[in-house]
Amino acid sequence: MSGGADPQFDLFGGSLAADRDAVGPVVATDELRRLGASLPRNLRLGTSSWSFPGWAGSVYARRVSESLLARQGLSAYACHPVLRAVSIDRTFYGPISASEFARYAAAVPDDFRFLVKAPSVLTTPADMTGMHRHAEGSGGVDRFLDSDHAIDVVIAPALAGLAHRLGAILFQFPPLPARHTREPARWLNRLWTFLERLPKGPQYSVELRNREFLTREYAQALDSAGVTHCFNVHPRMPSVLTQAALMGSGSGVAGTLVLRWMLHPGQVYEAARERYFPFDRLVDPDPLNRTAIVDWLSSVVPSGREVMVIANNKAEGSAPLSLCALAREYSRQVSDVRLQDVD
Helix, strand or coil: CCCCCCCCCCCCCCCCCHHHHHHCCCCCEEEHHHHHHCCCCCCEEEEEEECHHHHECCCCCCCCCHHHHHHHHHHCCCCCCEEEEEECCCCCCCCCCCCHHHHHHHHCCCCCEEEECCCHHHCCCCEEEEECCCCCCCCCCCCCHHHHHHHHHHHHHHHHHHHEEEEEEEEEEHHHHHHHHHHHHHHHHHHHHHHCCCCCCCEEEEEEECCHCCCCCCCCCCCHHHHHHHEEEECCCCCCHHHHHHHHHCCCCCCCEEEEEECCCCHHHHHHHHCCCCCCCCCCCHHHHHHHHHHHHHHHHHHCCCCCECHHHHHHHCCCHHHHHHHHHHHHHHHHHHHHHHH
């Protein structure tokens, strides 16, 4: 492990090896190791957080508590041959310190990457309620598209703590109300102004829940700010291939690409959580969206740009198992293309 961190001790004096062993990484099969090795180095698969006891047997060697996984599970998670990224979702609800980010960075290999969700106060308009507007760190002030607040609460701490292990910072917007959808140009101009004021260097990605915003103008605004569109699999949004088509070839994709595989078609978040808990198996396989993701990957991975695919347990029932199935299908497709080229 590099980057200046002692490979044996974290910032709080605990042994990283002991932390990993307290949880225990799953013993990877030969097939799983081959699968991980077969994936291109610029393709990183990961999950939304890592604190799920039901992943015993697929990610962790034994079942331990959620709190222990939250504190100590990351180093065991990072031993998985297929999982070379993870999303830090807790930052959506409130900021964390640079030292906490640094503790995460010290727990993973040098080649591991993090997706960091920006706090919801930055992406939720003042006229919306129940969307964590007044989450920790907002001080009760409206922080919607406040670039200075974004720098203070997420960008500067993430850069300081994660350094080169920061893959991208995600600005996830909720479904926006009518006053925004009626005036998409006004909203887009405000979004562009916000993005332009952010410091250059980190990769930023924007995720939408309003399909009407997926236009060439949106893609061009992202391009001019050096920001990428976050492709997503969510019932409110068109397929990832349709998203790409609506935005146009090469638009909104200049930089690290992020795709989030979030929710099974026809499900709502809470119902999916109840149906899929404890997230230890694929309850509702979604071959249609899985194949669409593979087709999308086949169009973007050969470019050499960094690509992160983050899966949620609510996509099919178990995010690690979804990603392993995705990796197998992608590897098969790549192998088939190579065989056709030989023929």
